[in-house]
Amino acid sequence: MAIEQVLETLAKLVSFRSVTPYSSGSLEYIAKLLTNAGFSCDIEVFGEKEEEKTTNLYARYGNGSPNICFAGHIDVVPPLNEDLWDYNPFELKVIGEKVYGRGTVDMKGAIACGIVSALNYLKIYPSPSGSISFLLTSDEEGCAKFGTKPMLEYLAKKGEKIDFSILGEPTARAHFGDTIAIGRRGSVNFVLKIIGKQGHVAYPHTAINPITSAVKIATNLMNIDFDNGSEFFEKTNLEVTSFDVGNNVVNIIPEQATLKFNVRFNDFHSAKSIFGIVLEVISKHEVIFDLQYESSAESFVQKYSEKMKKFTAIVQNQSQIPPKIDTNGGTSDARFIHKYSEIVEFGLSFDQAHKINEHTQISDLQSLYNVYYNSLVEFLQK
Template sequence: MTLQTDPAENLKTLIRCPSVTPEEGGALAALAEMLAPLGFSVERPVFSEAGTADVENLYARLGRDGRHLMFAGHTDVVPPGDAADWSHPPFGAETAGGYLFGRGAVDMKGGIACFVAAVARHVTENGRPEGSISLLITGDEEGPSINGTVKLLEWAAKKGESWDAAIVGEPTNPQKLGDMIKIGRRGSLSGTITVNGVQGHAAYPHLADNPVRGLVMLVDALLTPPFDDGTENFQPTNLEVTTMDVANSAVNVIPARATAAFNVRFNDTWTAETLQAEITNRLERAAADDRLRPGRDQPVNYEIAWRDRPSPVFLTRDDQLTGVLGASVEAVTGHRPTLSTSGGTSDARFIKDYCPVVEFGLVGQTMHMVDERVALEDLETLTQIYQRFIADWFARS
């Protein structure tokens, strides 16, 4: 088998594996076949937890000594939806007009394909690096993220693995390749408010207690005033109400209860615990407000349930990692990338507990969409960036 130096061919192989989360779909097996000729040792542990699907993962390492660079990512993809809506089959890996089409093309089989090609080129041209390279690849990133990166990191650490730096190959660039390196992420906290009322006839509100009135007061308190104005490295904390429901199909019936779910993306002004305390205080004050509940002596009867596993905010402060990667991007593309903490969460939130981590990958404009696709030119450019980064990072170690 020849070394896998062509990122487009690598990506075609991966896209043709229907690895819709949590199914392995042949993607990890294909990746293992790419890595073995390069000298990687490959392990594919499966992790389990009650109430969740078993998930297969991959850990591969080249070299045993020296500085250790991790590349992290996932081969699982979101469902393609109705294949008839696609102009090219979602798992066909067809090319047209300079683009390669398929589910996972940018999120994020493309990043994996480019990194494998970059390592293959480095080995072909320079031999093995003066250090170690590992790939930590999960099949659970698009799912609940329970049997994936978290457990894979724990498993590897117990085996004695440690890392000096990590790149997550998520699609970080908003417009063109080289726009942005992610050096941190806002935290994420979710909860559901349930207001308990008394069901009754809409014409006799004094005999009922409308929970919608109370819910409106509580939601208003969460939306205003703003939690903060942002910090040096992060956008302002933002809360979005994502659902409001009373499960009521009758227009003349006051419902018995009403619920609202919300998600907060928070900056380094807060921790999950301090933010929960602030939200609880706001709800308590609003529950006692009777502007929309005239004549009610008792506060709004509500409960709040927090979602498990809130994501912490983090910021990577590693000048060598960000500096070498930024210089590699500039050398290949001609422009310096912005260092950003925008966007949602990724598995970098778990890796940051083990080593400095940044994210850099393809342009993400079509991720999760019908006709997800990547420019063939971008695959080559990203491979060149990764290849240069590998050489320069080990040279400066």
């Protein structure tokens, strides 16, 4: 039974404490499994400093095209308060219809489904007309500088060509199969310092209270109407994430107020154009300020291709509901992969991602396995 194989593989993957950026032996374990099944495996470590060192695995079976690639990350976010977990986060626990463990949805469950579907497929069709590959990193939840991005550059230099990637990030909103992502919003973080003049709270005329301006500016920023969304994207959104004056006494008007905010933007914008809009709003206030921004991802959306349509049909056939073609969610390695290969993101439910007692339905793992297996059949049969 495929589901038993998936659970067995998942149990093994969950047992590795692969908290970003450490593979903790998990990628080496997968490489061994795949090597035994006839894949050629290439493990590359990127990053100079000890705390940066990131293990990456590329494995390929066959050398024909199309090259269908299961992409993903083996690293997980830390469990944090382990005593708040009902079970050991690094030991897969089956309770009724669910399995618990760190990474079950984000995204060791999807990796287990990919591995088992590939191995089972190759047992029946050892000479596919095309290739199966895996592109796995241990640095997606962190800075992502030494993971998929340099690995893709390295592979491109070697002449490797990936035609279609399936990234098993958790994508389902309410039900398995309800969402397929073909793009992502961009993300930009801002730090705004508003400079006032410190003084005694009893003599406000001798001081300039930066909080007065900061509150007005924050309200204006939250009310910016960037756009109304586009074909595959929701509206651009700004969220204030921090408001800080560093004041722990009661009789001082502080010198500075710091606002932090994040903008998730669609394909109408770039990080730079968002900066321009934000700067214009702030500049309308008569105040001394300093505005810094840093973008970790620009937005992107791909053309909805024939292969994507076929993949959508496979998902719909499995879940019996037409999936939404979407671009929401956080950033993912798709922001790098789409420059080299067509890519769909499709995995388990994101509701449980990063949570205490992270878990997934066993039936969802079965469904995901079916989708992955049927995709190999669809794309690799003559």
